[in-house]
Amino acid sequence: MTFQPCPFNLSTINSHFFLTSSHLIPQNAPTLAGFVMQNTKDKDLVILMQAIALCCKQISTAVKRAGIAKLYGLAGEQNSTGDDQKKLDVMSNEIMTNALRNSGVCAVLVSEEDEEPIIVPEGNQGKYCVAFDPLDGSSNIDCNVSVGTIFGVYEKKEGSVGTTADILRGGDDMLCAGYCVYSSAVELVFAFKGGGVHCFCLDPSIGEFINSRVMKFPEGGGKKIYSCNEGNSEKWDQPIKDCVEAFKIGEKPYAARYTGSMVADIHRTLLYGGIFMYPADKKSPKGKLRILYEGFPMAMLIEQCGGIASTGLFNGSFQRILDVVPGHIHDRCPIIMGGERDVNFFYSFYENAGIEIPK
Numbered sequence: 148m149t150f151q152p153c154p155f156n157l158s159t160i161n162s163h164f165f166l167t168s169s170h171l172i173p174q175n176a177p178t179l180a181g182f183v184m185q186n187t188k189d190k191d192l193v194i195l196m197q198a199i200a201l202c203c204k205q206i207s208t209a210v211k212r213a214g215i216a217k218l219y220g221l222a223g224e225q226n227s228t229g230d231d232q233k234k235l236d237v238m239s240n241e242i243m244t245n246a247l248r249n250s251g252v253c254a255v256l257v258s259e260e261d262e263e264p265i266i267v268p269e270g271n272q273g274k275y276c277v278a279f280d281p282l283d284g285s286s287n288i289d290c291n292v293s294v295g296t297i298f299g300v301y302e303k304k305e306g307s308v309g310t311t312a313d314i315l316r317g318g319d320d321m322l323c324a325g326y327c328v329y330s331s332a333v334e335l336v337f338a339f340k341g342g343g344v345h346c347f348c349l350d351p352s353i354g355e356f357i358n359s360r361v362m363k364f365p366e367g368g369g370k371k372i373y374s375c376n377e378g379n380s381e382k383w384d385q386p387i388k389d390c391v392e393a394f395k396i397g398e399k400p401y402a403a404r405y406t407g408s409m410v411a412d413i414h415r416t417l418l419y420g421g422i423f424m425y426p427a428d429k430k431s432p433k434g435k436l437r438i439l440y441e442g443f444p445m446a447m448l449i450e451q452c453g454g455i456a457s458t459g460l461f462n463g464s465f466q467r468i469l470d471v472v473p474g475h476i477h478d479r480c481p482i483i484m485g486g487e488r489d490v491n492f493f494y495s496f497y498e499n500a501g502i503e504i505p506k
């Protein structure tokens with residue numbers, strides 16, 4: 148075997164990176180823990196984010212070893228919304244609920260996998276309420292397509308013992324939100340309310356999430372991509388049908404990309420541009436996706452990256468997703484989210500049909 152010369156000038160690279168045996172770690176790139184500590188004076192929030200990050204590392208390991216550890220397949224139960232639970236769904240849920248319940252900083256936990264909210268016993272309660280989907284994209288688990296964890300964090304109302312009411316609130320009450328995508332790389336995307344959206348890549352050589360990039364919709368809207376389950380199109384209303392048909396015509400038609408994992412589809416939408424849709428349809432007038440642990444966290448990230456997150460036509464009107472107030476922890480709402488260019492294009496089909504869109 149002959150050795151090829153290194154394609155990089157190592158002396159230049161060394162001034163920007165630490166060189167370990169097999170990995171390059173950017174200098175000055177903060178870890179997730181460092182970033183959280185720089186951005187909040189609240190040590191309980193630091194503890195909470197450390198617990199969530201640790202869960203994501205554990206889930207990532209479980210996902211990677213699923214084939215070897217015989218974790219593919221059904222667990223034999225159904226979850227809160229009647230979906231069959233996979234073994235990895237159950238395991239990820241246990242990882243999240245155990246870690247957050249024992250963190251000492253949580254009061255109320257809502258998981259997609261648990262019918263009822265978990266109220267942490269009074270003596271052990273902290274102030275945070277967390278809604279999460281431990282492993283989103285269940286249909287992709289067994290075929291090794293990207294899946295993810297989604298979370299949104301609230302603070303319970305002052306002085307009160309945490310109850311379900313503390314989490315049945317509008318999305319603007321969230322303090323921070325994020326998701327972790329388990330894919331060729333593990334990336335955790337996180338934002339404090341009103342702050343920028345940051346991406347942290349798990350460096351497997353040191354087991355740390357390292358700040359890798361700032362997330363922002365590409366200038367001008369980026370790639371023209373539409374992402375939806377077009378198999379449902381027969382049940383959509385006419386403006387959505389017209390819009391999706393219009394995506395496909397013209398000199399530069401949109402590309403269709405849909406993994407069936409919201410985390411992967413939103414991650415791509417934030418990085419490349421485009422629009423993601425899970426609209427209401429005749430069979431499911433509320434859509435499929437859940438407000439608290441799918442809609443709200445993603446809507447906060449999309450808006451903070453400069454995009455629009457709308458319900459589309461829902462109960463007779465168009466609503467900003469973050470303005471919806473869920474009546475039940477597992478309530479659903481339709482989801483239309485993406486860059487301004489593409490969501491405004493979607494709106495234009497309703498405007499042409501004489502339906503007013505509040506902006």
Ligand code: AHM
Pocket residue numbers: 230259280282283284285286376407408409410425435
């Ligand atoms: P899940 O939480 O049971 O995995 O369902 C949510 C997922 C999303 O990740 C994805 O966008 C959507 O369901 C896909 O649904 P469909 O298979 O109907 O296209």
Ligand code: MG
Pocket residue numbers: 259280282283284441
């Ligand atoms: Mg889900």
